[in-house]
Amino acid sequence: MSRLTSQRQAILDLIRSSDTHWEAESLARELADRGQSIGIATVYRGLAALEELGLIDSIQFGGKKRYERIDKGHHDHLVCTGCGSIEEFIHPQIERLQQAAAEQKGFVMTGHQLVIYGLCPACAAQHPVAGG
Amino acid sequence: MSRLTSQRQAILDLIRSSDTHWEAESLARELADRGQSIGIATVYRGLAALEELGLIDSIQFGGKKRYERIDKGHHDHLVCTGCGSIEEFIHPQIERLQQAAAEQKGFVMTGHQLVIYGLCPACAAQHPVAGG
DNA sequence: GTGAGTGCAAATTTTTTGCACTGCG
DNA sequence: CGCAGTGCAAAAAATTTGCACTCAC
Numbered sequence: 001m002s003r004l005t006s007q008r009q010a011i012l013d014l015i016r017s018s019d020t021h022w023e024a025e026s027l028a029r030e031l032a033d034r035g036q037s038i039g040i041a042t043v044y045r046g047l048a049a050l051e052e053l054g055l056i057d058s059i060q061f062g063g064k065k066r067y068e069r070i071d072k073g074h075h076d077h078l079v080c081t082g083c084g085s086i087e088e089f090i091h092p093q094i095e096r097l098q099q100a101a102a103e104q105k106g107f108v109m110t111g112h113q114l115v116i117y118g119l120c121p122a123c124a125a126q127h128p129v130a131g132g
Numbered sequence: 133m134s135r136l137t138s139q140r141q142a143i144l145d146l147i148r149s150s151d152t153h154w155e156a157e158s159l160a161r162e163l164a165d166r167g168q169s170i171g172i173a174t175v176y177r178g179l180a181a182l183e184e185l186g187l188i189d190s191i192q193f194g195g196k197k198r199y200e201r202i203d204k205g206h207h208d209h210l211v212c213t214g215c216g217s218i219e220e221f222i223h224p225q226i227e228r229l230q231q232a233a234a235e236q237k238g239f240v241m242t243g244h245q246l247v248i249y250g251l252c253p254a255c256a257a258q259h260p261v262a263g264g
Numbered sequence: 265g266t267g268a269g270t271g272c273a274a275a276t277t278t279t280t281t282g283c284a285c286t287g288c289g
Numbered sequence: 290c291g292c293a294g295t296g297c298a299a300a301a302a303a304t305t306t307g308c309a310c311t312c313a314c
Contacts, residue, residue, distance in 0.1 A: 002293085002294095003288080003289095003293060003294070005287095005288090005293090005294060005295085007294080007295075008294090023278090024278080024279080025277095025278080038295085038296090039295065039296040039297065040279090040296090040297095041279090041280075041281080041295080041296065041297075041298095042294075042295055042296065044278090044279060044280075045280090045294080045295085046294090049294095060193070060195070061192070061245070063192070063195070063197075063277085063278080063303085063304090064277095064278070065195075065278085065279085076233075078233070078234060078237055078239055080239070081242060087237050087239070089233050089236070089237060091229055091230075091232075091233045093229055094226055094229045094230065094233065097223055097225055097226045097229070098223075098226065098246075098248055100223075101208075101210070101221050101223045101226065101248065102210060102248050102250050104221070105210055105219050105221060105252075106252070106253035106256075107210055107212070107219070107248070107250040107251060107252055107253070107256070108250050108251045108256045109248055109249070109250040110213060110249050110250045110251065111248075111249040111250070112246070112247065112248040112249060113193070113245070113246070113247050113249075114230075114244065114245070114246045114247075115244065115245050116230055116233065116234050116239070116241055116243075116244040117241070117242050117243040117244060117245075118234050118239040118240050118241040118242045118243070119239060119240045119242065120237075120238070120239055121238035121239070124238075124239070124240045134268085134269095135268060135269070135313080137268090137269060137270085137312090137313090139269080139270075140269090155303090156303080156304080157302095157303080170270085170271090171270065171271040171272065172271090172272095172304090173270080173271065173272075173273095173304085173305075173306080174269075174270055174271065176303090176304060176305075177269080177270085177305090178269090181269095195278085195279090195302085195303080196302095196303070197303085197304090
């Protein structure tokens with residue numbers, strides 16, 4: 001059905017070789033910098049195909065879709081609203097409770113997206129809470 | 133600072149009088165239907181202003197921003213991928229654990245967004261799991 | 265009369281699509 | 290050969306911005 005062409009292989013290699021949460025555009029730019037220039041439409045189609053194949057993961061927040069390695073296993077994201085840095089975390093109990101919350105409403109849970117916004121340690125130090 | 137103009141009052145009234153998760157466009161259409169036609173840019177600016185003032189709430193998923201009443205208190209969302217219906221739920225324990233997860237990484241949590249995807253009871257009945 | 269708000273249309277941003285072309289199987 | 294994939298550019302969708310104008314204080 002889907003072919004793993006050289007372009008898609010390049011996209012996959014780049015994603016697999018980094019811990020970055022790639023957006024289509026920056027991924028295309030990085031590939032271009034490496035001499036593997038790929039049309040932006042092909043990048044979008046390639047990312048969708050790779051996700052469909054279960055080879056990469058995606059998260060959406062801040063109005064943009066981002067892709068990352070899938071071999072890190074499931075995790076959620078902690079986004080710093082100060083500097084934009086992204087931390088990952090996994091909280092098994094939250095996972096379980098989400099299942100429970102869905103079931104409580106009679107839903108069959110198929111997925112979820114949890115993004116916690118806040119200030120990372122560095123930014124929190126620069127933005128002291130009122131009174132500091 | 134921000135003025136609560138007649139346009140913004142109309143937006144606020146509409147949101148407060150319903151349990152809908154409004155998108156800018158459908159809200160503008162509904163207002164137009166009621167004879168209160170407001171420019172789409174004004175709707176966007178008004179929604180942003182009302183959110184800033186803490187008068188309405190927003191959630192973002194599916195690439196779109198949605199606005200809803202704030203007086204329902206905090207809650208998260210359960211979105212049916214079959215029919216698009218949205219259920220709300222609140223799970224105090226999940227809230228608490230999110231705080232804990234953020235703290236574990238040294239973050240000061242300022243907000244979060246949790247969307248659980250799944251099939252609502254009606255859609256689940258129509259999409260029996262393999263084996264059914 | 266000043267500044268925030270409005271409305272239109274144009275611009276932006278992210279993503280998708282049409283279409284002719286290419287290349288693997 | 291045939292069809293999925295590619296690349297370009299145009300289209301689409303959601304949102305923002307420029308600009309002249311208006312209105313409330």
